[in-house]
Amino acid sequence: MNQILNALPDIPRLYTAISEWVACLVYLMSISCRKPPKRTITVLVVGLGVLIGVQYWAGSLPIAFWIFSMCVAVACMYSIIMLASSMQALTGAYVLARAFVLAELIASLHWQIDSFLRPPTSTIHAPASIALLVAIYGGCGFLAWWGERRNFGVGDIDPPGRSVFIAATISVVTFAMSNLSFVSTNTPFSGRVGLEVFYIRTLVDLCGFALLYAQQEQVRENQASAELASINARAYSQHREYMRSKENLEAMGRLAHDLKHQIAALRTEIDPERQSRNFEELEASIQRYGSQQHTGNPVLDVVLSTKERICADSGITLTVVADGSLLAGMTPIDVSTLFGNALDNAIEALKKVDNPDRRLIKVALFSRDRFAVLQIDNTYASHLNWKANGELATTKRDNVLHGYGVKSIRHIAHKYQGEMTLRAKDHWFHLCVLLPMVNGQLKPTAASATL
Incomplete structure (x- = not known):
């Protein structure tokens, strides 16, 4: 049949x-x-x-x-x-x-x-x-x-x-x-x-x-x-960089302090004007490496001081107005990851800007209506590749290994019940992270508190 x-x-x-x-x-x-x-x-x-x-x-x-x-x-x-x-x-x-x-x-x-x-x-x-x-x-x-x-x-x-x-x-x-x-x-x-x-x-x-x-x-x-897994790996990488930078800054601070005393002693012994001018330049150079940011958060101080040196070496002007006390409640690894990724992305974009006068980064951390607000603005020159869902795609060739910087920032924002927004206008790129504060502190969500 x-x-x-x-x-x-x-x-x-x-x-x-x-x-x-x-x-x-x-x-x-x-x-x-x-x-x-x-x-x-x-x-x-x-x-x-x-x-x-x-x-x-x-x-x-x-x-x-x-x-x-x-x-x-x-x-x-x-x-x-x-x-x-x-x-x-x-x-x-x-x-x-x-x-x-x-x-x-x-x-x-x-x-x-x-x-x-x-x-x-x-x-x-x-x-x-x-x-x-x-x-x-x-x-x-x-x-x-x-x-x-x-x-x-x-x-x-x-x-x-x-x-x-x-x-x-x-x-x-x-x-x-x-x-x-x-x-x-x-x-x-x-x-x-x-x-x-x-x-x-x-x-x-x-x-x-x-x-x-x-x-x-x-x-x-x-x-x-x-x-x-990639976000966590990037977070731990940023944290390791923070620990190394902290040790380097402490060592450089001690070196700068000792050298200042040595220069002061040498000045009393050497009188020629040219020699004095050279010593002044040396002192200014040492002062740059001995200076540190003081925001009220020691982790943020290290991250900003490290990025400030990188910006100086790259011809980038970094302006910071930050109240680090607003980050109370955020873990050190999240602080280093949040600011490290945001500033790394800005520095990477500014390396493509040819005009030295346009290499600018502005960092602001302030409070507004029971929220801690982080704003990082930087100029850019290359074309931005926006995805159909509003996300920013990486401009690097290896998009499998790259592109997790912004995702890490968003992940941390969500972890503390906040949100991240990206915006570009008139060749300025604006990153804003809005974090709610409870009793003057940031509170991670219960699901992510153990991550």
Whole structure:
């Protein structure tokens, strides 16, 4: 026996096209890297018409062209996703695999329920059938969007190539297994009765979608773990730099103090004007290395003093007005990481500024309405690469290893229940960190207090 008993009619081509369109809409609404609304709407409207046309065209072809026509429909879905978003090609393929399985699931589930509930004398154009179509397509689309927005709505979608391959494999296997009964009923995995065939198809599509959902959950967790590990590594690196700088500053302070006494003694013995002028230059040089910032926070003093020397060597003017007492409650490693990363980013940007008079950094730490406010402003010359979600992308070639400075700053801001904002205007880059104060101190969140 190689025929399906009591076979149900094929899913109408129009319904298949609508399910594919709904799946594209779900993922375009879930991701944060969409094109402007006007373009997205235009792509969706045109895309719906193209999908309907492709499905009716495929229906006029011999059954031997079934796989080919499915490939054309999938290509149309991919075009809709790519034209309405700013994703990379590989990322678009990853989203397409999920959208295709979702489209198969919605179409199969609706047709199975509709065929079971619809009276023999009724048609698919009856009001009850149309209402069921809207309810199932809309309900499934909403549930899928509600679940996927958590996976795709925050940050960039950047799945590894291996994950894209796995998603594509799951999609192909799901499609093949769910449609196996239509190819042959003489297999251990095929159904032989109409409703049974569609039950198998719906169940396999549901399992495929669940696998893809679980895969994205795992990818997201892996990325979050890798990002947190990189942030922590950068934090400890900044802290080690702070400890080394503290030791160097203490040693240089003692050296400067001793040299001042030696210079004073030499001045009494050497009278020529030229010799005196040389000693004055030497004293000024020693004074620069012996000076330190005094903000009221010893950790911040070390960080600012270290960065001040780096700025002086690089021809950068650093201006600081900071009340370090506002950082009471913040751990030393967070203080060094917060200010170290912020100033490192500013110094890196200013190294690309050719005009020495434009190499400026302004640091301000003050209180305002029960908030500690950190503002760091610096000029810049190179083009800023803003991502679609408003984040600033690194300008370094190795964007895998770099770009965690800003993430570290944001992580610390969130740790103390605050927020970080970035803004650029008139070739000035502005970083602002707003931290709420409780009883005059910064309080970390309970979840991050032990990190």
